[in-house]
Structures are given as structure tokens and as C-alpha cells.
Amino acid sequence: MAPARERYGDAMSAGARLELRDLRKRFSQADGSALTVLDGVDLTAEPGEFVAVIGPSGCGKSTIFHILAGLEDASDGAVLIDGVQTPKRLGVCAFMPQRDGLLPWRRVIDNATIGLELAGVPRAQARERALPLLERFGLGEFARAWPWQLSGGMRQRAAFLRTVLMGKPAMLLDEPFGALDGITRGDLQQWLLDVWDEVGSTVVLITHDVPEAVFLADRVYVMSPRPGRIAAVVEIDLPRPRTLAIEESPQFAAYESRLRAALRGRTDPVDEPAAGTAGERP
Amino acid sequence: MSVIAAPPPRRRWSRRLANAWPPALVLAVVVGLWAGVGALVHAASDVLPGPDLVVRSTWQDRSNLWPAAWTTTREAIFGILAAIVVAVVLAVAIDSSRTVRRSIYPLMVASQTLPIIALAPLVVIWFGFGPLPKIALVALFTFFAIAVGLVQGLASADVDATNLLRTMGASRLQLLLRVRVPSAIPQFFTGLKVAVTYSFVSAIVAEFVGAQQGLGVYMTTAKNAFRTDLVFGAVLVTAILTLLLFAIVTVLERLALPWRRPASATGTP
Ligand SMILES: Nc1ncnc2c1ncn2[C@@H]1O[C@H](COP(=O)(O)OP(=O)(O)OP(=O)(O)O)[C@@H](O)[C@H]1O
Ligand SMILES: [Mg+2]
Numbered sequence: 001m002a003p004a005r006e007r008y009g010d011a012m013s014a015g016a017r018l019e020l021r022d023l024r025k026r027f028s029q030a031d032g033s034a035l036t037v038l039d040g041v042d043l044t045a046e047p048g049e050f051v052a053v054i055g056p057s058g059c060g061k062s063t064i065f066h067i068l069a070g071l072e073d074a075s076d077g078a079v080l081i082d083g084v085q086t087p088k089r090l091g092v093c094a095f096m097p098q099r100d101g102l103l104p105w106r107r108v109i110d111n112a113t114i115g116l117e118l119a120g121v122p123r124a125q126a127r128e129r130a131l132p133l134l135e136r137f138g139l140g141e142f143a144r145a146w147p148w149q150l151s152g153g154m155r156q157r158a159a160f161l162r163t164v165l166m167g168k169p170a171m172l173l174d175e176p177f178g179a180l181d182g183i184t185r186g187d188l189q190q191w192l193l194d195v196w197d198e199v200g201s202t203v204v205l206i207t208h209d210v211p212e213a214v215f216l217a218d219r220v221y222v223m224s225p226r227p228g229r230i231a232a233v234v235e236i237d238l239p240r241p242r243t244l245a246i247e248e249s250p251q252f253a254a255y256e257s258r259l260r261a262a263l264r265g266r267t268d269p270v271d272e273p274a275a276g277t278a279g280e281r282p
Numbered sequence: 283m284s285v286i287a288a289p290p291p292r293r294r295w296s297r298r299l300a301n302a303w304p305p306a307l308v309l310a311v312v313v314g315l316w317a318g319v320g321a322l323v324h325a326a327s328d329v330l331p332g333p334d335l336v337v338r339s340t341w342q343d344r345s346n347l348w349p350a351a352w353t354t355t356r357e358a359i360f361g362i363l364a365a366i367v368v369a370v371v372l373a374v375a376i377d378s379s380r381t382v383r384r385s386i387y388p389l390m391v392a393s394q395t396l397p398i399i400a401l402a403p404l405v406v407i408w409f410g411f412g413p414l415p416k417i418a419l420v421a422l423f424t425f426f427a428i429a430v431g432l433v434q435g436l437a438s439a440d441v442d443a444t445n446l447l448r449t450m451g452a453s454r455l456q457l458l459l460r461v462r463v464p465s466a467i468p469q470f471f472t473g474l475k476v477a478v479t480y481s482f483v484s485a486i487v488a489e490f491v492g493a494q495q496g497l498g499v500y501m502t503t504a505k506n507a508f509r510t511d512l513v514f515g516a517v518l519v520t521a522i523l524t525l526l527l528f529a530i531v532t533v534l535e536r537l538a539l540p541w542r543r544p545a546s547a548t549g550t551p
Contacts, residue, residue, distance in 0.1 A: 069449040090448055090449055091449070091450060094449075095449040097446055099442055101443055101446040103443055103460070104541055105467075114447070114460070115450045118447065118450045118456055119451070147541075148543040
């Protein structure tokens, strides 16, 4: 198990600060018209923080990540990394795409080490770093298997391992546990917290799953349907380290119902008896 | 340690046998018909020699046939190798630049409308009677199938995989080598298999025009001597050699694509 977490201790210095200011994104469509996907998104992840983004399908969550990772440019607004506007962002954050992105022609271990390989780390050294983690992620036996031989959960673990191994100051996880059953999901969530605890990098996580957001995050951004805006920001003031038992607590339920209300478009917090602080935006 | 759920070898063999008997049956029928018709027109055995005669005469003439077959095989293989080099260069150029794609791809397609057989005499004039013009013609005949397969294969690379590597800071060369080229290998082999089926035929056509050695020369000589049995024999040898080359490519394909999910394996191990 991970050691007790020092919430604002030294480990924090490893994380990057990410900030989006009034981010807007329009795509031009085939018929020439413009599709507004993001319509003014403000989001901040402090160094070492765990931030979750939830919102209905198609509201632009993945688009936010594509912009943060440098795959797309913003139509308007600013992307700041460690307080500096950063137009060239490719290679800065470790990005785990919504589909796992495993390359079918690479064995599991070579998929895990590809980020290091591209960064110029010698193969032997990269493998040396990856092997103990593979063991820990329950993939030790499958180091030399091909991706098609893995189950869905194993694929996602392999993709996550690839993301962690890059050793970047920020990780962008796009629905890392989507399409998994509850038990596997719970295990992976617990284990994601342990890893985050150790590496100390900033994490932004996209999810559809309200309990997942509450369980994992320090702060949850709730998005409106397209065009995506931040409908609510909810600070999750649950103690860390967290275990799955926390899901039974009344505060947990309160946060959940509050997030669900925000997702349904009711952002008025007055009738929601949730603990902790919350910042709501129109 | 192996986690690969390979089917037990016996089952694999029985499946192969099951795949092999329908074509074998058809072949047996065809050979039977050939023998039957050959026996009927027995008097005119010069026109349609029966299978037994073809095999016997060809075997007797093997000291002439083998060197001829060897010459043509070399031309076919070197021609294919040259075609691969040309196709790789063209395909990578077409894949990397839209300007190149727009300017070269139409010409490449147009080159296939040229009556290459009619060009053969010219090629012989330019390159002489040695093996070079044959290799050039084989390459000309076969590069197209390989290049088209490669261009399509490179373009089939998964956008998500490309994007993922871009977020890791991959250069264009790294994207080419680590995503596009591996994505293209299955279609490269599809093109190569088509190319291989043309290779012997094009070498023989080139030899018809002018050569000192080879199956084309052998066939011409046999025909001029009214030895239809030997012409048939040479045709048979050509077919067998083409099949052999095809089989070699199939084995190479399997070796190059160990990561491909076997068609029989459904579900996860
Ligand atoms: N490159 C693009 N060109 C045009 N439209 C795009 C592009 N990328 C995304 N979109 C559109 O932007 C909208 C938001 O897409 P996005 O993938 O960000 O949604 P999402 O919130 O991640 O949804 P989900 O939860 O289903 O993954 C969609 O309507 C999509 O069609
Ligand atoms: Mg998405």
C-alpha cells in the first residue's frame, strides 16, 4: 500500500499546473457551417491535484483534452501550463485516449515503453523500468502477449501503465475505466489513487460516472450539453487516503446527488445538503 | 512463457487438409479430362499430348529445362525485388507529401495503361540481351500492385494511434516508422502476392522478345521443333514455380505479422 499521503508535501512539486481560460473551440463542418463545441471553459488543476470532468456525451470533454495535449488549437482563449501560455504543447502532458490506443503490432511491454522509446531512453533501460510496474499492474505474465490477447480491463491497465511510464508532470485520462464492470472498475480506481499518490503528478480525468468522480477527485467540473460550458464546480472534501468504503458515507451520497443535479441542469445548491465548498457558475 | 492460445497442432493440420481437398478434387477432374481428351485425339498427340506424356518427356529433357527454369526464376525474383524497392520509394513519397501524391499518383496509374508487352522490344534494345531487360520488365509489370497496396496501407494508419504518438512528441519519421509502416504491412503483402503471380509470366514474355536462356527461350525452341509436350511441360513448371514463390511470400507474411489475431481465435484467452 501507498504511504499516508502528504497532501501538500514535497511530492506536489512534481506536478504541473494546468489552466484553461475562456477556452472556445469551433469546428467547421462539411457543409461549411461552424459547430461550436466549447463555449468558454475555465478550468484549473493545481500541481499534484486530481481533477475530474463529467458531462453528457458530445459536450466536448475529449476536445478539451485534445487541446490540452496539443493535438488541436483553441479557437479562442488561453491554455496555460505552469502559468505560461504554451502554444506548442505536444509532448508536455501524458495523454491516455478514450480508446486505449495500444498498437496491435507491439507486445504489451513494448506498448508500455513506447513513450520512453520516443523520448530516446534505451530499450533495455525502458524495459527495466516497465517490468516491475507490469507486475504490479497484474500484467507480469502478459508482458510478451499481443494486445488482442488481453481482456478489456487488462488493455486499459496497459494503456494506463504506458501513460504513467512517460513520467510527465500531468496526466490526461479520458474515461480510463469506461466499459468496465463495477468490480474491476473499483479495483482499478483504488489502484489509480495509489499510483497517483506515488508519482505526485497532476491528473485530469474524464468520466461519465458520478461516483467515480466523487471517489477520485479533489474537484469536479460539471459540463453542460454542447456547446460545452462549465455548469458547476464542486470541491470534494473527503479525507485521503480514500478507500472504497467511503462510498457508503452520507457525505459521499450528498456529493453524488449534487453532481447529478448539476448534470440535469439544476445548479442551485441551496436545496442540496452537501458538505464541503462549491463554486457554481452560470 | 507463452500465453498464446494456439490451437493444438493436430486440429490445425486437419483444418489444412480440409481446405486442401476441394481444389485437389477439381484439379484431379481437370487432369482426368485432359487425359481423356488426349486419348481420344490420340492420332494428333502433337496438338494435345496427354499428361503422362508431358511428364515423361519433360523429365527426360530435364538437363535442358532446369537451367532455363533457373534463369527465369532469378529474373522473376530480382524483378520483384527491384519492384519492391521502387514501390517503397514511391509509396513513401506519395504518402509524405500531398504535392507528390497529386503529381505522381496519376502518372503511376497511367503507367499501367501502357502496353508493356509492346515496350519489351524497346527495353531489349536499351538494355541488351542479358538479364537486365527482363528484370526491368518484371519490375515494370509488378511494381504497381505493390505500390498501390503500400499507399493504401500507409493511409489506413489509425488516426488515434497517430495522435497518441504525436502527444508523445514523435517526429514525422518516428510516426512513419512506428505507426504508418506497421499499418501498411498487411496490404503490402496483399500487393506482393498479386505481383508474384505476374512475375514469371512477365519474365517469360520478356524472354520471348530476345534472350539466350530461360523458359521463354525453351518454349520457343520446343514450339519450333513441334515438341508441344515440352511446351506443356515448361508451362507446368512455370505454374509450379509461381506457386512456390507465392507460398514463400505467404510464409514471409506470416513471419512478418506475428501479431495478427488468428482468424480462428474468437474471444480472449
Ligand atoms: N475534429 C473534429 N471535427 C469536427 N467535429 C468534431 C471534431 N472533434 C470533435 N468534434 C465534435 O465535437 C463534439 C464533442 O466531441 P467530444 O469528442 O469532445 O465529446 P465528448 O464530450 O468527449 O463525448 P463522449 O463522452 O461521447 O466521449 C462532437 O459533436 C463531435 O462531433
Ligand atoms: Mg470523449
